[in-house]
Amino acid sequence: MTVSVVQVHSPVSAVVVGRLGHLSLNRPDSINAIDLEMMHAMTETLDAWATDDAVDAVLLDGVGDYGFCAGGDFREILARAAEGMTIGTVFFRDEYRLIAKLAEYPKPVVSIMHGMTMGGGISLAGHASVRVVTDQVRLGQPETGYGFVPDGGATWRLARTPGEIGTYLALNSIDLTAADAVALGFADVIVPSERIGELTAALGDAASPEETVRRFATEAGPSPVLARRDWIDACYSADTVRDILERLWAFANGDEVEGLRAPDSADPDAAANAADAADTLLRLSPTALVATLRSVRAARDGESLRDALERELRLARWFTTQPDLFTGVQALVAQNTDSLHQASVPDWKPADLDDVDLIDIVAAMEMPLRHSVFPRGLGIPEEGADAE
Missing domain, CATH: 3.90.226.10 (2-enoyl-CoA Hydratase; Chain A, domain 1)
Structure with a gap:
């Protein structure tokens, strides 16, 4: 050799x-x-x-x-x-x-x-x-934990997971096992x-x-995340993060959501898992959550990977002007940890979902950039081309 x-x-x-x-x-x-x-x-x-x-x-x-x-x-x-x-x-x-x-x-x-x-x-x-x-x-995909959004083609991939699992993974920064990775x-x-x-x-x-x-491959075995799909689909199919939270709370409290009750779920711990999911969302950046939901949903609409990358760049550029990215990354670095789930909640601005300006987020996603990922549409540029 x-x-x-x-x-x-x-x-x-x-x-x-x-x-x-x-x-x-x-x-x-x-x-x-x-x-x-x-x-x-x-x-x-x-x-x-x-x-x-x-x-x-x-x-x-x-x-x-x-x-x-x-x-x-x-x-x-x-x-x-x-x-x-x-x-x-x-x-x-x-x-x-x-x-x-x-x-x-x-x-x-x-x-x-x-x-x-x-x-x-x-x-x-x-x-x-x-x-x-x-x-x-x-x-x-831990981005919502540090005031950012899934990017680098992540929304394109997340939008192609079964049902609403991609929405759940993106919003809640869920970790996946090897079996999850193959199944999803x-x-x-x-x-x-x-x-x-x-x-x-x-x-x-x-x-x-x-x-x-x-x-060299081995059998994947069952996917823990895929086993939760019924209540994930029921709760995360809502149109807004606020509505998702309300469905999670209702489901965890025994109410029927989209025709499903916790005792009838394939997940034996459905009520507790839904409650944990709601608690997690309350700790994460409201701006990042609203933007992430909008971005993942946009990736479903016939986008190519290239389309998703262009949209993600526009949104990433906007986030460099937002306080939550600085707040979240500083907190993550200071705590020397890979997760914010067990840390104190950073001082997100705004701190409430209802105060997030969706109009600004949509405008950021749609605003053309002078320096895009694929200038002129002629393929991936050579190194140094179209430099800032």
Whole structure:
């Protein structure tokens, strides 16, 4: 087997093994949180491999035991957003271009998600042609917990889960197991953690990456989240976050919601789980919740991934001007935790759902940007094109 080193440096390593381009996120001390340097290094490497006849396929994974990727680098997002709306948009625009590049790559891309895989990490790996999760993976869209919205193509993916599960996941920042990931379309197969090394070695000589991956796959088993679908569909099909909350409270108190009562649910803990879901919503950013519901619902209306990325960029740009993004990220960094669910509630502004201005959110989603993800509609631009 031939091994050639393209680049090995922090924060990304790239090595060609046999006919496989092996691209690894390499910031294990920060659980491979994505920053601009990583995005640009990955983009440069993928561009080179796309036309390299010596590379037949790409493997994307992350270095370290803790996880594939904890999402966007919060500190960099906060610093760039503080510099102003236009500068803050660069981070998201370049991230979305990289995600689109992976989704549309001309060669097979195998992604391996292990351990913590959150937000932008799911977006990087979740649009690959073959998506692997290990039995130890933990996936989630935590954005509403830090005053933001699911992005990087997340709304497009969430809108295509069964029933209202995507709405539930997006609003409540729910963590997913490996079985959930496969059942809900976030991944294709589960490979046991102890066999990932074997899989990686086998892919170096594989003629068909997909067939090779499936040789290592194990049964997914039942999905805990999918088992809650009946009451999730009943409660989260409401048109507003306020109405969703009222349905959750009613259902938890024994009332019938959309023809369903808790004792008749397939989920034996339906009432308690609905009550917990309502309690969680009360802790999260009202602005982020209202915007997230609107964004996920918009992604159902025949959008392509590219359409979703453009809309998400417009909304992300607007959020760089909103206080909740700064408040939420600062709280998350200060607490040195990956979840706000057990922390004190940040000082969201506004603090009440009824005070959120939906008109501003809709306007932000629809306002064209001078610097979009896909300028001129001519495909993914080369690095440095259409710079801010």
